[in-house]
Amino acid sequence: MSTPFIRNHQYNLIKRQAEFVRKTVQSAADRRVLETVRYSAATNIVEAFTDLTENQQQMLEQISSLETTDDFQRYMKALEPYLELYPPITxxxxxxxxxxxxxxxxxxxxxxxxxxxxxxxxxxxxxxxxxxxxxxxxxxxxxxxxxxxxxxxxxxxxxxxxxxxxxxxxxxxxxxxxxxxxxxxxxxxxxxxxxxxxxxxxxxxxxxxxxxx
Structure with missing residues (x-):
């Protein structure tokens, strides 16, 4: 069973970083530029959390290896079960x-x-x-x-x-x-x-x- 650990604002940050990497993959001619962007995105995402398990960090850092638009879509979709719900309120x-x-x-x-x-x-x-x-x-x-x-x-x-x-x-x-x-x-x-x-x-x-x- 998936244990939620991603709050909405963190998910939005991941989504923004993923879109930036996706666009860079499609447009960057210099591989060094792409690797720098990949590293920066993974770092920004991990630093948005205060307490990650090793498995959670590895899951988030997969952004560094994504290549196609489908890869990025699957990455974001795979994170959805880990979203923390807004606390129940009546x-x-x-x-x-x-x-x-x-x-x-x-x-x-x-x-x-x-x-x-x-x-x-x-x-x-x-x-x-x-x-x-x-x-x-x-x-x-x-x-x-x-x-x-x-x-x-x-x-x-x-x-x-x-x-x-x-x-x-x-x-x-x-x-x-x-x-x-x-x-x-x-x-x-x-x-x-x-x-x-x-x-x-x-x-x-x-x-x-x-x-x-």
Whole structure:
């Protein structure tokens, strides 16, 4: 039985590195350039993990020997059974994260493939609010804020891809009673694409922890 060890953002990084190697295989005339790219990709992938078994590392490092498009497709397909699912969560648990929003729109959990989710998010169009739920150190953190489309492209804070953005503003409570400030960042309008593109959780976690309740 396969033991999952690859988180969604790590899988996205592997996918990006594999695509870079595949394109280099097809275009590089200098074999030394290709070998350098192969080595760099394998190193970047392994370094994205903190605790790999020998078998897991060998599995990931197979990227160094791939040649054809079919090889790369089989490589990515073979990794799918090792994807860690987003932790199980219920609508009741989500509601408890946002106790002041009794009538908020809830996500359709049955339509989500949780293998490819780093953070859960959805927009309540009626209130122009974006809700984000992120698993961190064994618990869920929920944040909410105003979402304002910019109708412009830029780089998303979470996934760093060039995409149409929205300005996400979250109110945070200061040390003084009844004293609030707002922290805003530009994020993707389309969260599924963001989840399929994120390769590092550092910026996402830093933002969520800075505005958590």
């Amino acid at each position: 609508l009741k648990q989500i509601q408890k994260l946002f106790p002041k929003n009794k009538k908020m729109k809830m996500p359709d959990l049955t339509s989500i493939d949780f293998r490819y989710v780093t953070y859960l998010s959805w927009v309540d169009i009626a209130t122009n609010k974006l809700f984000v739920v992120y698993p961190f150190e064994g618990q869920f953190i929920g944040i909410e804020g105003r979402i304002t489309p910019t109708h412009k492209k830029g780089y998303c804070l979470f996934c760093n891809r060039h995409q149409e953005l929205a300005f996400f503003t979250v109110k945070t409570k200061n040390a003084l009673p009844d004293n609030y400030s707002a922290i805003g960042q530009y994020v993707c309008m389309e969260n599924q694409g963001c989840n399929h593109s994120i390769t590092n959780t550092e910026s996402l976690e830093k933002f969520i922890l800075s505005v958590r309740k």
